[in-house]
Amino acid sequence: MQQTPLSRPRKALHLRVNGHDREVYVRDADTLLDVLREAVGLTGTKRGCDLGTCGCCAVQIDGRPVLSCLTLAAEAQDAEITTVEGLAGPERFTPLQQAWAEAGASQCGFCTAGFLMTADALLREHPAPSREQIKAAVSGNLCRCTGFIKIVDAIARSAAAQHALRSPCATAAPAPTQCA
Amino acid sequence: MRLPDFTLHQPRTLAQAFAVTRDGPFDWLGGGTDLLCNYKWRINVRANVISLRRVPELRQGLLGAGRTLSEVEHDPVLRARYPAIAQAASMIATPLIRQSATLGGNLLLDTRCWHFNQTAEWRFAHGSCLKAEADVCRVLPDPGNLCVAAYSGDLAPVLLAYDARVVLAGPSASRSLPLREFYAADGIRRFRDKKPDEVLVRAELPADAEHWTVRYQKLRLRQAFDFPEGGVAAAVRWDHGWAADIRLATTAYDSIPLLHEDLVAPHRGSSLDDEAIEQIAQALEETVRPMKNTSMSPSYRKKMARVLCRRALQDCRPQGV
Ligand SMILES: Cc1cc2nc3c(=O)[nH]c(=O)nc-3n(C[C@H](O)[C@H](O)[C@H](O)COP(=O)(O)OP(=O)(O)OC[C@H]3O[C@@H](n4cnc5c(N)ncnc54)[C@H](O)[C@@H]3O)c2cc1C
Ligand code: FES
Ligand code: FES
Numbered sequence: 001m002q003q004t005p006l007s008r009p010r011k012a013l014h015l016r017v018n019g020h021d022r023e024v025y026v027r028d029a030d031t032l033l034d035v036l037r038e039a040v041g042l043t044g045t046k047r048g049c050d051l052g053t054c055g056c057c058a059v060q061i062d063g064r065p066v067l068s069c070l071t072l073a074a075e076a077q078d079a080e081i082t083t084v085e086g087l088a089g090p091e092r093f094t095p096l097q098q099a100w101a102e103a104g105a106s107q108c109g110f111c112t113a114g115f116l117m118t119a120d121a122l123l124r125e126h127p128a129p130s131r132e133q134i135k136a137a138v139s140g141n142l143c144r145c146t147g148f149i150k151i152v153d154a155i156a157r158s159a160a161a162q163h164a165l166r167s168p169c170a171t172a173a174p175a176p177t178q179c180a
Numbered sequence: 181m182r183l184p185d186f187t188l189h190q191p192r193t194l195a196q197a198f199a200v201t202r203d204g205p206f207d208w209l210g211g212g213t214d215l216l217c218n219y220k221w222r223i224n225v226r227a228n229v230i231s232l233r234r235v236p237e238l239r240q241g242l243l244g245a246g247r248t249l250s251e252v253e254h255d256p257v258l259r260a261r262y263p264a265i266a267q268a269a270s271m272i273a274t275p276l277i278r279q280s281a282t283l284g285g286n287l288l289l290d291t292r293c294w295h296f297n298q299t300a301e302w303r304f305a306h307g308s309c310l311k312a313e314a315d316v317c318r319v320l321p322d323p324g325n326l327c328v329a330a331y332s333g334d335l336a337p338v339l340l341a342y343d344a345r346v347v348l349a350g351p352s353a354s355r356s357l358p359l360r361e362f363y364a365a366d367g368i369r370r371f372r373d374k375k376p377d378e379v380l381v382r383a384e385l386p387a388d389a390e391h392w393t394v395r396y397q398k399l400r401l402r403q404a405f406d407f408p409e410g411g412v413a414a415a416v417r418w419d420h421g422w423a424a425d426i427r428l429a430t431t432a433y434d435s436i437p438l439l440h441e442d443l444v445a446p447h448r449g450s451s452l453d454d455e456a457i458e459q460i461a462q463a464l465e466e467t468v469r470p471m472k473n474t475s476m477s478p479s480y481r482k483k484m485a486r487v488l489c490r491r492a493l494q495d496c497r498p499q500g501v
Binding site (some may be wrong): 027028029030031034050051052053055058064065066067070071072074075118136137139140141 | 181182183184185187188190209212213216217219220229231233250273274275276277279280403404405
């Protein structure tokens with residue numbers, strides 16, 4: 001078990017992050033974002049607005065995408081926390097990350113982790129979402145660079161690729177790249 | 181932005197929660213999507229925060245205070261029988277926020293104002309206001325000691341249109357009261373007689389709720405993120421083509437969500453034709469008095485009250501009328 005104290009240690013807190021048990025020392029008032037970045041050392045999750053208005057800090061708690069800037073770390077104990085680092089190993093991409101790269105859905109990349117965590121949860125619940133469903137699902141994530149179209153393309157592309165893998169050319173996939 | 185220090189309590193029952201209230205000044209915490217933003221801005225911070233997340237009593241029932249807005253939005257029973265509630269929930273904030281935000285926190289949402297929802301630095305540079313650290317109102321020269329911060333919750337007008345009740349539990353007793361008697365027209369006091377140690381347990385719909393057609397219209401700049409700049413819920417109980425009963429409720433136009441009984445009373449029993457709808461909509465525009473304390477101009481918000489009202493009432497009419 002890894003022990004990583006914050007600068008102002010208070011209480012020991014047990015968190016399960018990306019399948020690993022972590023014991024951290026935090027204030028009651030530390031947010032999950034504070035703790036993930038500064039105590040656990042996972043800086044993939046980004047601090048944008050810190051007020052719920054950008055989505056950069058999205059992580060998954062028990063598979064649900066939530067804002068870590070508005071979640072107290074202590075409220076996430078006993079839960080399964082997944083950050084962008086937990087989506088895939090350092091050596092390989094998930095199909096969603098692959099589609100992100102291929103569609104050019106990252107420019108500066110600051111928003112990417114939040115989008116990926118939101119989109120990953122969407123695709124688990126709706127493996128073949130429509131573009132409207134994709135837009136609605138990521139409507140709490142802001143990107144200052146891409147103009148969003150490539151982000152929606154990437155999610156649709158990933159859904160289509162996974163659909164094709166599951167049932168090669170059996171039925172038309174709803175996303176833009178359909179089986180010929 | 182670090183949150184200021186406080187002690188977090190995580191009771192597992194209501195009884196445990198009430199026991200902690202004796203530890204000193206406290207705030208209840210639902211999803212935290214309103215309270216923690218205010219705390220980050222050093223607004224009215226208390227030494228104790230009591231999380232209600234683990235209290236099972238609040239998750240019971242269709243409209244349990246601890247249910248998340250995401251659960252409310254996707255609930256198949258609500259969608260089928262009371263679609264306006266699911267629809268209004270789906271229009272709140274963003275999908276990410278709705279994963280944590282609760283129904284209870286939404287009904288008890290703090291009132292909002294340009295001069296209040298600001299960083300501590302901003303407030304101190306500006307001189308702060310009645311609702312925070314100062315004793316002046318920055319919106320009206322003489323509001324008569326009443327705070328005019330806007331109540332901006334989206335569920336309250338819809339639940340008012342259904343004539344819902346709220347169930348409160350306190351250390352010694354529980355009680356139920358009509359939602360229409362819950363709020364006070366003062367952005368600071370906010371509630372008529374809710375005691376600080378009372379918890380909202382759930383909302384309840386009246387037995388005839390399913391016989392009402394309810395629709396909600398929300399004014400906002402962006403389809404996500406934005407609080408309502410105006411919100412109108414309309415409800416009609418149809419009886420063989422006649423609007424046997426009508427209710428109209430607003431949010432974001434005042435420091436309280438309001439039911440406008442007098443505006444609809446003359447049209448009860450009518451066919452609610454275009455002319456009747458226009459009369460109600462015009463009367464609403466004349467009634468609402470938005471203040472200069474949100475992003476959109478008061479005159480635009482006032483004009484839009486008529487549009488929102490017209491749309492909501494038209495949507496209540498049976499298809500094809
Ligand atoms: C970017 C952004 C956009 C938003 N947009 C909207 C919007 O469009 N419409 C809207 O209505 N809201 C909006 N909100 C505000 C907020 O997210 C919602 O109103 C939400 O439903 C609040 O619920 P919560 O559980 O997070 O409340 P909390 O922050 O936990 O609590 C809010 C208040 O209610 C009290 N409280 C909570 N639960 C109880 C209970 N059971 N009993 C007694 N007191 C209780 C708390 O003490 C606190 O005073 C937005 C917030 C953000 C950050
Ligand atoms: S950092 Fe959490 S929403 Fe912006
Ligand atoms: S890629 Fe720069 S903010 Fe989205």
